[in-house]
Amino acid sequence: MNTEISTIALHKIRDYVHRTAGIVIGADKTALVTGRLWRRLELTGHTTYESYFAFVSSTAGEQERHIMLDLLTTNETYFFREPAHFNFLRDHIIPQQGPQKMRVWCAASSTGEEAHSIAMVLSDALGKCDWDILATDISGKVLEHARTGVYRAERINHIPRDYLQRFCRRGIGEYDGMLAVVPSLRSRICFEQHNLLHARTGDEQFDVVFLRNVLIYFDQPTKQKVVENILKSMRPGGWLILGHCESLQGLDLDIKAMRPSIYRKPLAAESMLKKVAS
Template identity: 85%
Template sequence: MNTEISSFAFHKIRDYVHRTAGIVIGADKTALVTGRLWRRLELTGHSTYESYFAFVSSAAGEQERQVMLDLLTTNETYFFREPAHFDFLRNQIIPELGPHKMRVWCAASSTGEEAHSIAMVLSDTLGKCDWDILATDISGKVLETARAGVYRAERINHIPKDYLQRFCRRGIGDYEGMLAVVPSLRSRICFEQHNLLHERASDEQFDVVFLRNVLIYFDQATKQKVLDNILKRLRPGGWLILGHCESLQGLNVGVKVMRPSIYRKPEVAQALLKRLAS
């Protein structure tokens, strides 16, 4: 098997990922592509990336297309990544929203650590009040891990100690060295496959959207499209949270920056006044 990838095959794979998921694979990422896909060539019986991509593009390769997309779009995450956002959720957003049903969209949930971290904060601060989380990702494979809520114990380092005791259980027997999120927490999260390039089919509205460490993989036009789709589902007065290394500079979005990486959609009255003044 030839583990080298031609510029033709590399371009075809990059183009497919960009068209399908909006993600830009840099021209210098040949090692990433081959590192993630070479075993798939072996398992599907192809000796070159050209042959493999021809198979992926055929009707017979429908299942393998999803496998390839999963491998090339899955990014590492961990519990309570960028903890200042969870502090802001706990200390400012939740008290300000007050006692009504709270809906949160974790818009690129990967293997579920972020969604479970949000759920721990909501359960701690809101208890049994009416709240729920929609957690979506383009990859069906990572969502299987997310729904199970079982992780290697070494991934717990960033979970606050009291949360660890209340919301997690250590595995025994065959699950030695693993950590499981308690069922009562998992039941408040709906994990669903969704491509952010597409609009949500329903007219659901969310109080908070976590869209962290996703936009960095998109070009400017794709960022605009994704944000348009996201902001349609963020209620007036709702909060949008990006990753610390991301910004909305150069994009046409109707949200106000509250602090770096944290934005708020204007209330209906504020938005109307702004339109009348323009």
């Protein structure tokens, strides 16, 4: 098997991922592409990336297309990544919520650590009050993992100790070395496959959207489209939280920066005043 990838094959794979998921794989990411896909060539009986992509593009390659996309779009995550955001949720957003049900959208959930971290904060602050979480990702494979709520024990390092005691259970027997998020917490999260290039259907409105560490993989036109889609599903006054290394600079959006990486959608009256003024 030839593990080298031609410029043409790399371009075709990069173009497919961009058209399908909006993610930009740089021309310098040859090692990433080959590192994640070379075993798929071996398993599907192809000796070159050209023949592999031809198969992926065919009707017979539909299942392999999903596998390839999963491998090239799945990113590392862990519990309570960038903890300042969870503190802001607990200390600033939740106290302003009022009596209505709180809905949170974890828009790039990967294997579920972020969604479960959010759930721990909401359960701690709101208890049995009415709240729920929608957690979405483009990858069906990572969502299957997320739904189990089972993780390797070494991934617990960033979970606060009291949360660890209240919301997680250590595995025994065949699950030794693993931890599981308690069922009462998992039941508050709906994991669903969704492509951020498409707007959500229906009239659901979220109070908070976590869109962290995903915009960095998009070019500017795709960022504009993705955030516009997100805003359609946010209630007036809702909060948008990005990764610490991300911003909405250069985008034309009706949203206000509250602090680095944290934004708020204007209330209906504020948005109307802005339109009149312009």
